[in-house]
Amino acid sequence: MTTLIESEEHTALRAAVSSFAKHHTRTPDAPTKTLWQEAAKLGYIGVNLPEAYGGGGGGITELSLVLEELGAAGNPLLMMIVSPAICGTVIARFGTEAQKQEWLPALADGTRLMAFGITEPDAGSNSHRITTTARKDGADWLLTGRKVFVSGVDIADATLIVGRTETGSGKEGRPGSLKPCLFIVPRDAPGFSRRQIDMELHGAEKQFELVLDDVRLPAEALVGDEDAGLLQLFAGLNPERIMTAAFAIGMGRYALSRAIEYARDRTVWKTPIGAHQAIAHPLAQAHIDLELARLMMQKAAHLYDAGDDVGAGEAANMAKYAAGEACVKAVDQAVHTLGGNGLTREFGLASLITASRVARIAPVSREMILNYVSHQTLGLPKSY
CATH class of the missing domain: 1.10.540.10 (Acyl-CoA dehydrogenase/oxidase, N-terminal domain)
Structure with a gap:
């Protein structure tokens, strides 16, 4: 092994x-x-x-x-x-x-650069409710729908859009079984518009809502097979979860390093505050949690690169969950270690309080990961 x-x-x-x-x-x-x-x-x-x-x-x-x-x-x-x-x-x-x-x-x-659009206003965690449709018009495709929380559309040359073919429709016009199709949509395609979402999170990469109004695309805009279904979709979603874990672990390590540096030097009584277990132990616990999350991330990445998509799916979800939790705890403890200084711009930790929550929420919530592990790994019945 x-x-x-x-x-x-x-x-x-x-x-x-x-x-x-x-x-x-x-x-x-x-x-x-x-x-x-x-x-x-x-x-x-x-x-x-x-x-x-x-x-x-x-x-x-x-x-x-x-x-x-x-x-x-x-x-x-x-x-x-x-x-x-x-x-x-x-x-x-x-x-x-x-x-x-x-x-x-x-x-x-x-x-x-290329952006990626999958989430919709009424299809967040439930990708089976995707309503962005792709229908044939001669040799072309016509895409219609909406996407939300799409990162970096303003700096991307195109967006990889997840839609579904009309052949997947169910009764009364509702989506049937999910048959996702992936399309490369150029940023200047007629009918393709964007609106920036006003976020409390002030990151360099902005979030957008997209509208596709009969966006006409040539046949070669389709990536892969229109009937391939979930295989192609999860070829991208598993790396997304692994990379989100890496993003969270990096952020947690950065916050922790700032707190350790501060705890070594900050002296209020006779010794630096890092000598006190009330400060040292929570920082040590945060480090342990980050290291454990990294091990699961490495396992997920190893399985994915080895071609084990099923095993990688389970491990990628676990890695993303563990990293998100570890990141939030590390950032919170770092801010508390610095006290009032933890909320100043000078030390640069306060903005991470909001940013660290991203890894808990996106690209899939921790609750949905627990659902996945419950019924996929443990064999428990679904509640939804």
Whole structure:
């Protein structure tokens, strides 16, 4: 059995990304663009994509490692979850040769980005309620529907949209069995519009609502087989969960490192506050939780890269759950360790209070993961 202990190559990659991220200073006018471009030049953005198309030839294992280290240095790139992990993976596995030639080299070198649209106003956790439809019109496709909470549409060159064919319709016009189809929709396609959602979360990547009003697409916009169903969809969703875990673990590590540094130096009485167990033990517990979450993330990434989609699905959900919980606890404890300073802009932890909740909520809530584990792993009956 292959060990989950990191290889020398992975250890070296982790050190290189960490060094790069720690020496990068974000600029106010382009908080992520410069970092994205520089990371792409070093091969980090496309590390999971095939070498034949300009990528690094690695897998989600390597990509999640990169995102974790970027986050641990305080420079996370949310679009890594979307562009190379979801969209790049789906195109690499199921795209036509023309789609691979057009998109994979550009996704790998950072010159183009792709967003991903699946969530709808009435179809959040229940993807079987997706109502965005794709119908044939001659050789073309016509897409109609709405999507919400789509990240980075304003900076993406196209969006990979999840729809369903009309042949999947049920009674009285309601969706029948889910047969998802994936379409590459260019940002300037007629009938494709966006509206930014006003979020309390002030991240560099904005969230959008999308409207598709009879968006006409050529036949070659379809990625993969229109009858492939859930196989193609989960080829992107499992990496999404693994990468979300990496995002959360990186954020938690960053918060924890700031708290440890503060606890070592802050002296109120005779010794630094980190000498007191009331401070030290919760930080130690947060570290343990993050390390355990990382192990599950590594297991999920290993299974996915080995081609075990079923095993990866279970592990990816568990990793995302564990990482989300560990991240929230680490951020909360870091803020409490700093006291009032934890809420100042100077120390940069207060904004993570909101950001850390993202890993609990998206791309799937912790409650739905518990439902999944209950009936898929434990064999308990469904409640829904």
